[in-house]
Every structure is written in structure tokens, then in C-alpha cells.
Amino acid sequence: MRYAALSDTGRVREINEDSYHADGRLFIVADGMGGHRGGEIASAVAIDGFLSFEEENRRLPPLRRLSEGIAAANRAVLEMAERNPELEGMGTTFTTMLVEGGVFLGHVGDSRAYMWRDGDLRLVTRDHSLVERMVREGYISPSEARHHPQRNVILRALGIAGGLEIDLDELDVRPGDRMLLCSDGLSGCVEDDEIESMISAGDLEACCRSLVEAANARGGPDNITVVLVELGWEAEAESRGGAVGEKSRRGFFGRRRA
Template sequence: MSGLTPRGCEIHTERMALGLRSAIGSDVGRRRTANEDSGAAGDRLLVVADGMGGHAHGELASTLTVAAMLELDERLPQDLTQVDLLGELASAVDEASERLAEHARKEPDTQGMGTTVVALVFDGARLALAHVGDSRIYLCRGGELRQLTRDHTMVQQLVDEGQITPEEALVHPRRSVLMRALSTEHPVEADLEFLEPQPGDRYLLCSDGVTAVLPDKAIEDLMAAPTGPEVVVEQLITLANQGGGPDNITCIVADVVDAGEAQAQGVRVVGAASELA
């Protein structure tokens, strides 16, 4: 009878209800005069966008993209269990791309602007992930850091093809050249996947103002420390600036907790999106 369920008995396996506790921050850095990054963090949406294009166009691109993601969050129902979250995220990325193209049609001087985007949407049990560009999402679980996204860059492609090593990629003169980004030119396909969070997990979403300066080991040490998300965000920004702050710095740190430990934090918007709203 081993492995059989007695007649009349039912076995229910339910996932533990989980919540997020997050912090977000953005800084212009040491060498830039304006912040082209945008970010937003809510109770179920986390998003970072790193704009490019100069002359305030990068600021506009990241702002339009974060706005599209916030509108996605607003229109989604409270109960997400029956929602095609990956489909909804893909639609939001398409909408952001169309907004960039439409703005460029109306304002030709903004032609060529673009932005990266990384986003997570939480349904209480799973995280839906969307990624375009070289902004990143990391997971710290059990004190070990793992990069969940793969950069859409020329050097990453060279690494994948075995033409250069990961170490050579770190100092390659074209390491910032993107192969995929939201732009005014054409729609782009986002990488999409579901993540299975566990209590105690810690996620990091960040622009390359963090990762171009700080090695993974330094990020891991901060993420694994027994400090709150607010402290980790502050430390990441401080260390990136101490390392020269060559670019805008935006990051979100989110802890996965039991639903009973999570508290409503509301939506917090940083960077260009907060300044141009």
C-alpha cells in the first residue's frame, strides 16, 4: 500500500502565500550631469529602465517605459492567479516600444532614443520576469548570488560564441554596445520567464551603473548581509560612486517574505520618471 492514498482521503498541496519587502534608489553618479535611469517599485511590480540617447532623450525613453509598466500594474486585477502574466508583460514591453516610436514620429529630434528594461511582477507565488538590454536581475539565495538575466550586448554574444572570455568581456572597449533594446526603430522581443521564489530569497534589479563598477563578489557580499533592503540599496549606490560613478546608478532590492510579514509600501518612483512626471 506504500505510496497509495487511502480511499476517502484527499491531499491538498498549497503554495505558501508570499510577499515582497523592497527598497529602491537612484543616483546620477559622479560623471553624468543628468539621470537617464528610471525605476519603480510597488507591492507586486519592480522595474528598472536605463535610458540612452543624450540631450534628455534617454530620460524620456526610460520614463515612457516605466510609465507603461506602471499602467500594466494598474490595470491588472488584484487576483493574478488566472492572468497570463508573461503575455501581459510582453504586451507592456510592446506598448512601451510603440510609445517611443510614436513620440519620435511627433518629435523627430528624439529619433534614436532607447532604453533597457528589467521587470518583475509578483502574483503571490511566482515572479514573472521581462528583460531587454544590459540591466540585470540577480537572485541571492542561501548567501550565493546568481545572475538571472543574460546581457543583450555584443560582448556577451562574443562570450557565448567562445571568441572572448568573460574576463576579457569586462574590459572590452565595446562592452556597452547593445544588441537589443527598446528603441524608436522597431519592436523588440523581451526575454520572458517565470521564477519560483522562496522565503528568504533576495532579488536585485539594477542598471549597469552598478554592474559595470562592482564585481559580482562585492554585490554578493552586500546582498548576503543580514541588513534590510534599504541599507543594501544605499550601500550599492555608495560603492558604485566610490568606484568612480561613471554612469547613472539605479537599483531595487526585494526580499521574499511570508505574506503576513509583508506590508503595503505603495509605488515609489525614482530617477528620470520622478523628475519628468
């Protein structure tokens, strides 16, 4: 397996409220929202909460571990908001991929996971957003959704309520497939066919830079986070554990800004 990740504030926002994690086994993108730095705190706290749970519950089967881990992340965000009233109302999306004898997804919100195989890109998560529902029910077209005034309204997020509906999926993958996790700062302004061509060739780090540059070239209206993974034998084999290095943008205490 090879992987790369990049997060960028974009051209309009003053702070980056997205967080991500990538360690060769677990990959996460979280897009936070809320005033008083609530967004960046929510996304970081959610990732911390998830990773702590996951670390202590490695024996759980993958999908159950993702689902319970995301529930633990949700509780961590809610508890942080309870202790800090100025953070009330903060929330975050949460899209995570576990590569461990297979590829498993857990997903809440409007960040995305795409799968790329032999030149073709396919969206493998569903946006939990108002415009996605409007498109699905036939009220607006996909191109109208892209410019709709309510395109930022999401229907599910961590930090809103104790009960949480989580999308879970196991993907059928092959070595050589590329997986992209991203925040809506990419998918909201770069079309899928452009993303497809940009991740089709070359070094993963260069691909990440091209994706972020493309979003910024379109005004960079939001924070942009991309995590790109090229699957190897890990996707098929039984779990062998062992991270191959670690990249993280989690933990808001002492976190360094790119």
C-alpha cells in the same frame, strides 16, 4: 515582502537617464540612452507606458501581461520619438519583475536581475549586449568583456523598432530570497561576488546605499540604479493584490530629482 530602491547619477554623467518603479508588486529598472535628454525621457516614458497597460490588463496571465506590457512600453517610446524629432534614436533597457502568486521576469537590454538565496548570488537575466555574445561564443573572456571598448553596445532595446524580442521567465523562489534589479552602472563596475556580500546582510535600504557607494568608489562612470526586494509569502501565495506603498521615479514631467 520588503523592498528598497535607490538611483544615483554617478560621478561622471550630468543627468540621470535611469528610471525605476517599485510598488510591492511590480519592480522595474530602465536605463535610457539618446541625446537631448532622450535617455531620461525614454526610460520614463517606457515605465509609464508599461504601467498604464498593466493597470488596464490585470486579467491577463502574468507572463503574457509582461510581454504585452513591454511591447506597449516600446510603442510609447517610438510614438514619443515620432512626435519629437529631436528625440529620434532614443531607447531604453527594460527589466521588470512581477510578484503575483509567483515571480515573473520580462527583460530587454543589459540591465540585470539577480537572485540571492542563502548567501549565493545568481544572475537570472542574460545581457543583450555585444560583449555578452562575444563571451558566449568564446571570442573574449568575462574579464576582457568588463573593459572592452564596445561594452556599452546593446543588441536589444525599447525604442528601436516595432518588433521586439523579449526574454520571459518564471522563477522558482522561496520566502527570504532577495531579488536585485540593477542598471549596468552597478554591474559594469562592481563584481558579482562583491554584490553578493553587500546584499547578504542587513537592512535593504543600507544594502542599496552600499551598492551605489561601491559603484561610485570605482569612479561612478554611469548612472546607478538598484531595486532590492526580499520576498515573503507573496512569492508563493495566490495573488492578493494590494501595494504596500509606492516608490517611483517615473514621469519626466515634474519628476523630482533625488
